[in-house]
Amino acid sequence: MGLADFITRLPKAELHLHIEGSLEPELMFELARRNHVALPFKSVEEVRAAYDFSNLQDFLDIYYAGADVLRTEEDFQDLALAYFRRAHADGVRHAEIFFDPQTHTDRGIPMQTAMDGLWAAMGEAGEELGVSSRLILCFLRHLDEAAALETLRQAEPWLDRITGVGLDSSEVGHPPSKFVRVFERAGAMGLKRVAHAGEEGPPDYVWQALDLLKVDRIDHGNRAMEDPALVRRLAEEGMTLTVCPLSNLKLCVVDDLARHPIPAMLDAGLKVTINSDDPAYFGGYVGENYRRLAEAAGVDRAALVEMARNSFTGSFLNEADKARRL
Numbered sequence: 219m220g221l222a223d224f225i226t227r228l229p230k231a232e233l234h235l236h237i238e239g240s241l242e243p244e245l246m247f248e249l250a251r252r253n254h255v256a257l258p259f260k261s262v263e264e265v266r267a268a269y270d271f272s273n274l275q276d277f278l279d280i281y282y283a284g285a286d287v288l289r290t291e292e293d294f295q296d297l298a299l300a301y302f303r304r305a306h307a308d309g310v311r312h313a314e315i316f317f318d319p320q321t322h323t324d325r326g327i328p329m330q331t332a333m334d335g336l337w338a339a340m341g342e343a344g345e346e347l348g349v350s351s352r353l354i355l356c357f358l359r360h361l362d363e364a365a366a367l368e369t370l371r372q373a374e375p376w377l378d379r380i381t382g383v384g385l386d387s388s389e390v391g392h393p394p395s396k397f398v399r400v401f402e403r404a405g406a407m408g409l410k411r412v413a414h415a416g417e418e419g420p421p422d423y424v425w426q427a428l429d430l431l432k433v434d435r436i437d438h439g440n441r442a443m444e445d446p447a448l449v450r451r452l453a454e455e456g457m458t459l460t461v462c463p464l465s466n467l468k469l470c471v472v473d474d475l476a477r478h479p480i481p482a483m484l485d486a487g488l489k490v491t492i493n494s495d496d497p498a499y500f501g502g503y504v505g506e507n508y509r510r511l512a513e514a515a516g517v518d519r520a521a522l523v524e525m526a527r528n529s530f531t532g533s534f535l536n537e538a539d540k541a542r543r544l
């Protein structure tokens with residue numbers, strides 16, 4: 219069997235996916251038309267040409283601008299359903315999707331709008347595609363602690379729909395320590411905790427995510443490889459890392475997929491998973507991330523299987539559901 223078919227047939231979970239980052243330019247134009255929103259681009263081609271990033275902030279500026287077309291419950295539902303269909307075609311059986319409520323509430327879109335649209339799509343994904351899913355509410359780390367606490371308070375009516383909280387947006391200068399009380403409160407509410415750490419930020423941010431935020435997973439974690447004591451800690455704890463190869467390439471976290479840290483991470487005994495992060499912006503969904511990494515970095519099929527297994531064992535499914543989906 220060829221590599222592409224092998225990867226598609228490999229049952230996998232996706233654990234690091236920003237739903238707003240799955241907004242394809244075609245849907246962006248359709249929603250702009252539907253909602254009478256003016257876009258700063260004339261064509262889909264012009265949008266794609268603008269996706270040439272030097273770092274995380276370059277990307278975030280355009281990602282938040284794109285999200286402005288999301289106005290109604292139906293918009294969020296269409297967005298998420300389009301993602302689930304693509305993920306399903308790549309062999310994804312389970313997806314834990316991030317959303318950024320502050321990106322929407324700060325422009326007057328009520329929390330309920332995103333929550334109802336995403337929830338409707340999650341229900342359809344389960345029924346029509348057999349793809350299970352969970353929702354993770356991310357706090358924007360460039361905003362302050364009070365805003366994150368207020369967002370957590372606003373989410374209280376939907377705690378039955380939210381599995382966990384995460385931390386995303388501009389990393390450098392916004393350490394995990396800024397959100398200790400937010401994550402404490404989320405933990406006390408029974409929510410799982412994850413945080414982006416070590417994408418652009420130093421290994422110290424990964425230590426902080428572990429020790430101060432008490433995370434259940436680290437999102438990215440690439441720069442942990444600079445600190446041998448941290449690598450040992452992550453390996454000993456069996457901490458899942460949600461790594462995103464094409465994102466790392468597009469945001470210049472790595473200069474060449476052939477030198478991606480995943481092979482070294484696996485050698486060090488880390489529990490690595492492969493994910494797409496923001497697939498509409500970074501050039502590929504999860505299958506493409508597996509394929510491009512395997513081809514460029516010489517990751518063999520046994521290692522791909524190991525990472526696909528890690529995606530289930532590191533998920534927030536209960537043990538019986540993990541076993542059923544493996």
Ligand code: HPA
Nearest residue numbers: 236386387388414495496
């Ligand atoms: N890093 C940080 N914040 C984000 C990302 C990312 O890759 N994608 C969407 N928000």
Ligand code: ZN
Nearest residue numbers: 236386414495
């Ligand atoms: Zn991310």
